[in-house]
Amino acid sequence: MDFDKLKVFMATLKSDHMTDDELISKTNSFFAENCLQLNAEFVKRLLEEKAVGNNISLQLIEEYAYLGAPAAQVMYGVMKLEGQGIAKNEQEAIFWLKRAFNGKNPNAGVVLSAIYANGIGVAADMQKALAYAKVPAELGVPKAQYCYALLLLENASTPVDEDIVISYMVAAANNGHAKAIKFLQDNNLGDA
Structure with a gap:
């Protein structure tokens, strides 16, 4: 992370002459630029470790999660959710997944959607499940498109x-999602 940029950003937070909209804009811009850089650094480190035959370490994932790399935050959140090599803690998992989602990682939205749809560590909330699934679905993530379509069908x-459900299901199928293709075929909804 460029510490000079961080200092400038921190100084802008103290400014009394900035509107809320300007502050939000500068914050979003700062985090978008730095999240991309941190993700790139994290992936580079993962590949370097793999190239020398090392297993991906929890310490590396945790380090980059705390630094703010959304890719690491998703991995760390899922590890906490499932108790993979780390103590299972659903509340901490949700915390990390929300940070990753706010860092624009669409995979976090898919996982958070499943968490809220199934009430894992939280009260089941279909509206939150739909909201978390919609963002990555609109970004073209096939699994999210499929899940969002199913959630729309299941939302009592x-x-x-049906047109919206079918449009997301077709988009997922066009992106190669096997379950979406099967859904369309089973329901005679095209040549997916």
Whole structure:
């Protein structure tokens, strides 16, 4: 991370002459630039470790999660959620996944959607599940498109708009998602 940029960013936070919209814009810009850089550094370190025959270490994932790399935060969150090589802690998992989601990692949205749909460590909340699934679905993530379509079908609190469900299912199928292809075929909804 460029510490000079960090100092400038921290100084802008103290400014009394900035509107809330300007502050939000500068914050989003700073984190977008630095999250991309941190993700690149994290992936580079993972590849370097793998190239010399080392297993991916929890310490490396944790280090980059704390530094703010959304890719590491997703990995760390999933490890905490499932108790993979680390103590299982659903609340901490959700914390890390939300940080990754706020860092623009679409995979975090897919996992958070499943957490809220199934009430894992939280009260089941279909509206939150839909909201978390919609973001990566709109970004073109095939698994998210498929999951979002299914959640729309299963959401008893609102009427089902079949055209929207089918459009997301078709998008997932066009992106090669096997379950979406099967869904469309099983329901005679095209030549997926």
